[in-house]
Amino acid sequence: MARSINPARVDFVTLRLFCAVAQSGSITKGAEACHLALSAASRRLSDFESAAGSKLLERSAQGIALTPAGHVAVQHAMRLFQGFEQFSSELGDYASGVRGHVRLWANMSALTEFLPTALATFLERHPDIRVEVEEQLSGDIVRALVDGLADVGVFAENTPAYGLEVMPFQTDELVVLCARQHPLARAKRVSFKACLAHEFVGLNRSSSLLELTSRAAEQAGIPMRLRVQVRSFDAMCHMIAAGLGIGVVPLAACSAQVSVLGLKVLRLSDLWAERRLLMAAQAGGQLSPAAELLLKHLAASGPSAIPAAQAPASRPHGTRGRRG
Template identity: 65%
Template sequence: MVNTLLNPARIDFVTLRLFCAVAQIGSLTRGAQACGLAVSAASRRIADFEESAGTRLLERSARGVSLTAAGHLALQHALRLFQGFEQFSSEIQDYSQGTRGHVHLWANMSALTEFLPDCLATFMGQFPDIRVELEEQLSGDIVRAVVDGVADIGIFAENTPTGDLDVEAFQEDRLVAVCSQEHPLGQRTHVRFSECLQYDFVGLNRGSSLLELTSRAAEECGEVMRVRIQVRSFDAMCQMVRANLGIAVLPVAVLRTDQTKPLKVVRLEEAWAQRRLLLGVSKTCSSAALLMRDHLRTFSRVKER
């Protein structure tokens, strides 16, 4: 059988950088100039790259070059390699300056807002030589990052598919319905979610675990959520609700009590409103990440079900 795997010995960072420049600029000549190469040398490198890949990556025309379908894939991976190399370079420099470990922690908005500030403050106080890089991401993206080893530790909602990733319960958050004081639900203390579905909603952007959870709950009621406005943060949701543009489902702990125009919090009677956040750890994580995992466990507050 012929070995069709790409031979890494035939590809160097100069060629990859050239390919990225040519693909992004759309011109072999200007891409070569950006990389400080003669056009003939650049053309030869691109040809060797395509031969090694076993497929055409660029379409040539009188107007310049464009990516083929395989070229788009190659560009994505090349950019990811450069990003990884820059991260590697940055972390090596940190070690030379006294840093003794790195932890890449990805968390969803609920965990980032409710639980992590105090936890990270105490961890970094105990381990000042460990650098923690925290990213807010959607729960599904967090799981994929942990599985792929891009993130050392992930904290995400429990309704997220996890495959064979080992997870453990980390925290619980209570979801509530939130509306303005003038809203028809403003006089209620508790409500069934099915009653909320007759009103417009303010939601997070598509892909968020919270939007997926409430949308699925609406489907189980035989209804569809009327999402009038979608925003990117809990604070923005609260501002929209305060303007009486709809109701929202939010973790109760993220609500601020010092607003000049407070929101009305209405308890949801559904069992799913008591939601768990899960903790997942990469199988290739460092000793610094294991220290972080153990520290997070000391902050875990989960009731038995």
């Protein structure tokens, strides 16, 4: 039978110390960061390892390294801190007179194109509600909703969202951008298959847009040649303008950069180029009144042309998925 840790033997000071030591690779630096004497810090770490029943730190002349058990411990410790910070922040809001707190996670497309205006009108109508916004990958957003780290999420379609109440939010048009001197620049409309003859600039791995284009390339039977991968649409546009490749991006998210950098916009003839963004919350979950208000506001700001019946059906959530 696996040994369980006695919560009475672990406190937040020790967990914070353990994380500081893991990040700095030094007990001395970790103790300084937590304002603890070195002897007290060493004793706390030894007690923590004893409570865990596993060796968590490898000590050597070069410093401190995490053992495999230590890597697991630091991940859980960080999650506990995030939860405690949210707990403290939300209670602090109520104490200072703010009557609601909503954690909204959204992907880059939604944050760039649609959410600024929707959030501005929402906060104007509800000044006593605080909305904490975080940009994340679509798969991470779904996982945060299931785990209760986020109240409301906005992500790209085709992201597995079992166990969530999913609704349509907005639609964005995906286009191909290229530099003026690129061989495709004379075209106005192209198929994605024709684009695969050229090198691409793409987003980082695990983004929903990269997965969508990679899947389309696989279906076409032609490998997608990624020359550069970056973390934002803004960086993509600058790389494309420098002639490092072409890129598939949401048109509205990059319209300003298109004119500033002199990029050429090519419409895609593929059906998947019209991509839906979805919003979700826990199915059957007890949303706070503030989160309910935000969800209704976002639903009202979306296009009424997309019936809710077209949203992916929710199914019982099993194992946690990886990024999408």
